[in-house]
Amino acid sequence: MKKSDISNISNAESVERAEESVRSSVQPSGKFGGKADRLFGADPVGLDESARGIVVLVIVGVAVGLLSGMFGIGGGTVIVPALVWLGLTQRNAAATSMLAIVPTSISGVISYATCGNVDWLAALLLFCGMFVGGQIGSWLLSRLPELVLRWIFVVFLVFVVVNQISFVPSRDQHIAMSALTGVCLVLLGVVIGILAGLLGIGGGALAVPALSMLFGASDLIARGTSLLAMFPNSITTSVANLKRRLVHVKAALIIGLVAAVTAPFGTWIAGAVSPRVGSILFACYLCVLLIRSLFVVVKATRSARASS
DSSP: OOHHHHHHHHHHHHHHHHHHHHHHHHSOOOTTOHHHHHHHOOOOTTOOOSHHHHHHHHHHHHHHHHHHHHHSOOSHHHHHHHHHHTTOOHHHHHHHHHHHHHHHHHHHHHHHHTTTOOOHHHHHHHHHHHHHHHHHHHHHHTTSOHHHHHHHHHHHHHHHHHHHHHOOOOSSOOOOOOHHHHHHHHHHHHHHHHHHHHHTOOSHHHHHHHHHHHHOOOHHHHHHHHHHHHHHHHHHHHHHHHHTTOOOHHHHHHHHHHHHHHHHHHHHHHHHSOHHHHHHHHHHHHHHHHHHHHHHHHHHHHHHHHHO
16 A cells, blocks of 8 residues: 555544544533433533532532422522522523422422312412413523523512511411402412513412412412422423523432422421411521622622623
């Protein structure tokens, strides 16, 4: 074989190896392998996936499960700030939170349902409204500026804190169902769905006080009903977010599965304390979160003004 032929073969092999190296560099990587990426697309960039980051995700999952069981929330008020702190944008954190809420809420529903603290019809009507609102919220999530999302989150927290401080639910009341009540539950679901899709929350922080104050549900029934309406809405909204490539699937699975294990312990705590104590605990938690979120959004607003 001529030297020129050998040289051509060598050059061709070098080019092939270089092309393979480029292909490998653009392939998404991760501990969960490429199969998940083929199903859902590459995860959003920016998240700290080191050992430290994984430990933080597990701790968040434990906290979310306890809070979900105690207060009937999905845990997005914990998940979203934690994911932003680990490097995701507010938009991707909100979308990832919705997927993590799915297993969390299922576990919480089972815990409340075994004690008879779920209004199945009210949950169905809420979900009908949340389904529509969730699609609107998901659409808005992909279009609103990052800073606007942060301010909406702060305003939402202020509203919930005020409600928790000013109202104490009874543990002996039930929802008196009528045609008007059914329509109002659907409309409430639309509002909750929009906020859920937009902020990456399950909607329980709004649904629980609303079910108690507006519809007369006990604190435990409001929490169980909220969780039941939450998980199908989380599924439908997450499907929309996955199609838009907004979800960090690995982070959502870690948080959601860990939270599903700890949620029953939170449910037990909710039944052991009085409604007043439960409201105070929830309000205290939200106040801490509000202070932190307000600090972050004010700092981001000043930075945006300085750069403009």
